[in-house]
Amino acid sequence: ASDASFDGLAKKFEHLPLLDRYPSCFPDINPVDIYRSHITSILHDITGVDHSIIYPALQWTATLDKGDLMLAIPALRVKGKPDALGKEWLDKWPGSPLVEKPVQSGPFIPFFFKPGPLANTVIPMALSHRSDFGSNQAVGLKDQNDASKGRKRMIVEFSSPNIAKPFHAGHLRSTIIGGFISNLYKSAGWDVVTINYLGDWGKQYGVLALGFEKYGNEADLERDPINHLFHVYVKISRDVADQKDEADKLKAAGKEDEAKKLMDEGLDEQARKYFKKMTEGDEQALALWRRFRDFSIKRYKETYARLNIHFDEYSGESKVSEDDMQDAANKMKEMGLAEEHDGALLIDFVKNLSGKEGKQLGKAILRKKDGTALYLTRDISELLNREKRYNFDHMIYVIASEQDLHVKQFFKVVDMMGHKDIAAKCQHINFGLVLGMSTRKGTVKFLDVRYPTRMRPQKRQCVVISRHRLIPPQDILRDVGDHMHETMKKNDDKYKQVGNPVKTADILGISSVMVQDMLGKRINNYTFDLQRMTSFEGDTGPYLQYAHARLCSITRKAGLSEADIASADLSLLTEPMAINLLRVVSQWPDVVSNTLRTLEPTTILTYLFKMTHVLSTSYGHLRIVGSEVEVMKARMALYDSARIVLRNAMVLLGLSPLDRM
Ligand code: ARG
Numbered sequence: 001a002s003d004a005s006f007d008g009l010a011k012k013f014e015h016l017p018l019l020d021r022y023p024s025c026f027p028d029i030n031p032v033d034i035y036r037s038h039i040t041s042i043l044h045d046i047t048g049v050d051h052s053i054i055y056p057a058l059q060w061t062a063t064l065d066k067g068d069l070m071l072a073i074p075a076l077r078v079k080g081k082p083d084a085l086g087k088e089w090l091d092k093w094p095g096s097p098l099v100e101k102p103v104q105s106g107p108f109i110p111f112f113f114k115p116g117p118l119a120n121t122v123i124p125m126a127l128s129h130r131s132d133f134g135s136n137q138a139v140g141l142k143d144q145n146d147a148s149k150g151r152k153r154m155i156v157e158f159s160s161p162n163i164a165k166p167f168h169a170g171h172l173r174s175t176i177i178g179g180f181i182s183n184l185y186k187s188a189g190w191d192v193v194t195i196n197y198l199g200d201w202g203k204q205y206g207v208l209a210l211g212f213e214k215y216g217n218e219a220d221l222e223r224d225p226i227n228h229l230f231h232v233y234v235k236i237s238r239d240v241a242d243q244k245d246e247a248d249k250l251k252a253a254g255k256e257d258e259a260k261k262l263m264d265e266g267l268d269e270q271a272r273k274y275f276k277k278m279t280e281g282d283e284q285a286l287a288l289w290r291r292f293r294d295f296s297i298k299r300y301k302e303t304y305a306r307l308n309i310h311f312d313e314y315s316g317e318s319k320v321s322e323d324d325m326q327d328a329a330n331k332m333k334e335m336g337l338a339e340e341h342d343g344a345l346l347i348d349f350v351k352n353l354s355g356k357e358g359k360q361l362g363k364a365i366l367r368k369k370d371g372t373a374l375y376l377t378r379d380i381s382e383l384l385n386r387e388k389r390y391n392f393d394h395m396i397y398v399i400a401s402e403q404d405l406h407v408k409q410f411f412k413v414v415d416m417m418g419h420k421d422i423a424a425k426c427q428h429i430n431f432g433l434v435l436g437m438s439t440r441k442g443t444v445k446f447l448d449v450r451y452p453t454r455m456r457p458q459k460r461q462c463v464v465i466s467r468h469r470l471i472p473p474q475d476i477l478r479d480v481g482d483h484m485h486e487t488m489k490k491n492d493d494k495y496k497q498v499g500n501p502v503k504t505a506d507i508l509g510i511s512s513v514m515v516q517d518m519l520g521k522r523i524n525n526y527t528f529d530l531q532r533m534t535s536f537e538g539d540t541g542p543y544l545q546y547a548h549a550r551l552c553s554i555t556r557k558a559g560l561s562e563a564d565i566a567s568a569d570l571s572l573l574t575e576p577m578a579i580n581l582l583r584v585v586s587q588w589p590d591v592v593s594n595t596l597r598t599l600e601p602t603t604i605l606t607y608l609f610k611m612t613h614v615l616s617t618s619y620g621h622l623r624i625v626g627s628e629v630e631v632m633k634a635r636m637a638l639y640d641s642a643r644i645v646l647r648n649a650m651v652l653l654g655l656s657p658l659d660r661m
Helices: 004-012 031-047 051-057 082-091 115-132 137-144 169-187 203-215 218-223 225-252 256-265 267-279 283-306 322-334 355-361 375-390 401-416 420-424 476-489 492-497 501-519 541-558 562-566 576-586 588-598 601-618 629-653
Strands: 069-072 108-111 153-157 191-198 313-316 338-341 344-348 363-367 394-398 426-429
Touching: 031 051, 031 069, 031 082, 031 115, 031 588, 051 069, 082 108, 115 562, 115 576, 115 629, 153 169, 153 375, 169 191, 169 394, 169 426, 169 501, 169 588, 169 601, 169 629, 191 283, 191 375, 203 225, 203 267, 203 283, 218 225, 218 283, 225 256, 225 267, 225 283, 256 267, 267 283, 322 338, 322 344, 322 363, 322 375, 355 401, 363 375, 375 401, 375 420, 401 420, 401 426, 420 426, 476 492, 476 501, 501 541, 501 601, 501 629, 541 601, 541 629, 562 629, 576 601, 576 629, 588 601, 588 629, 601 629
Parallel strands: 153 191, 153 394, 191 313, 394 426
Antiparallel strands: 069 108, 338 344, 344 363
16 A cells, blocks of 8 residues: 555656555655665565565665665575576566666576666755755654654663773773764654763772872862872772781781781771761761762763763762662562572572573672672662653663673563563663773773873873872873874875864864774774774774765865755766765665664764765766866765765764864
8 A cells, every 4th residue: 555655755756656665664764665665566566475575585785786675586485496486587577667677696686776766866855854864763753653652762871980980991982882872763763861870889989088088189179080089099099909918918927916907997998987978878978979970070071072972861870779779679588589698688590590591690799798789789779760760661771791791680680570571671782892902900091081291101002000100091082183183284285274173183083983993893892003093094084084074175166056956957967986876875764774773883884984985986987176067066966965974974973074174
């Protein structure tokens, strides 16, 4: 059955036949869906195979020479040899206004879209939808929402650094990936809530408070909270460790009593007591901690702004109420899921779950001997709390794969507590390590830590933090930005044309880091490589920025009005290069909907590099300046569509596209 909007579409572009309606088919916003629908109908008439089998069997192609869509003949599940079936079917091909007559290739039938109608569909769509081109707002609304309930609500929790500890590459990865995933769902019409779940609670804040008394000062706290707190924390941690060493020595010398006394009165015990006061709501203890937290958030926000990231909520481990955690723990005890052990409350998954799953999850502590709750318990209570606060439809946690076990455990506990439905709405998006920046031994590079120049390390490599030596950590983003600035200065003529070189270098630096981070599959580790990621060649951030700036420059130089471009005669786009570019551009909305399935930024980046490679080879063939005016308009319409796609894709990834560089 055809739908009113399809008829409208067909009328608008006279070449379109009436289309059939399929689930998740949105021809008004996704040109490829027009072809899926059309080809499905033809193949159904030829083969008699059900539409619902044909439609999903029309696959993407990796490269343009394989066609625009492709059918693997066996996917239609018809008895017979693919060779013979293909021949039989194609003999019956009726001809189509949209698709070239297919030529079988082994067990595949590739479909090539006819350029004329494709141009007349895609280019006007891109030029009129502009920043919405590829956004699946409409898909989100039609596909996922029932009108009575309104938009579906998605929670994305990401970044989640620990106050007073370094914001390391793992947090940066969570930030980049989480930002991307929230953009993606927003563009698909979801009501997205972003949460930063800070590590802002625990004994270390007792340690930090003691450290602040000993080493801290107000002026530094206010000026540069993250560094200052980090310094204080490193110094006091060294003291704690020294005390422990000393106690060990005493013990080794047989002086057990002295060792015990040292530990009982030592910093570690004091810190424990201090934190205990915080959990009991002691205002004085809390006031200092609150200031550490507020200052740190203020500073984080500046960095997030550079990454185009906004959080709707700064939550954190501190926000989980002790009562809620007691309730949860008691409930688990009552249900016989958790048991007391030496005063601590334990959950033994091996006992509670059969087979492999139980073994995999092992045992976990929910409450320590002294009554304090743990990371795991907090996550359990916070999850249940979010359900009450937000009544969400889906929740994504962007957390390093190092914490896979932890996440599995807390999802499982929630499930076992009788909340199967809630646990089922939660999803862990994990990611691998960034290598070359941090090792267990303490070679670390941090994000955005500011140091006065005189304190900055000489070597532009890693910094070493050990108990006995502290070399200031460097700012990853600033370092890369500096590097880009140096590179820009090498081309003096160009450098002079850039309006704000420092800002431009900063954006290029951030793009370098982000693209490197998103280039591979999330789960893969990658090695931080300053030289490679900042190069203008290869699949890098600067390369994408350059491609965008170049398209902007072409637009500026052509100086055509929007009306000129909109009225272009697109039948003038006949060169193979123009047709290839058009074909890649037409894939964009389909790439976005595919990304909603993979949730991998690399799905978008792989596409973007494919598009920019086609672009860069096309410039020589599709000149603007010096061309006849009608040709110029048509080419500009094509380049403009490509620019819109590139821009929208970069924004979706969280990058700031540069108009000049
Ligand atoms: N603050 C934690 C860390 O740095 C990450 C928190 C992840 N989120 C969570 N709900 N556990 O390791």
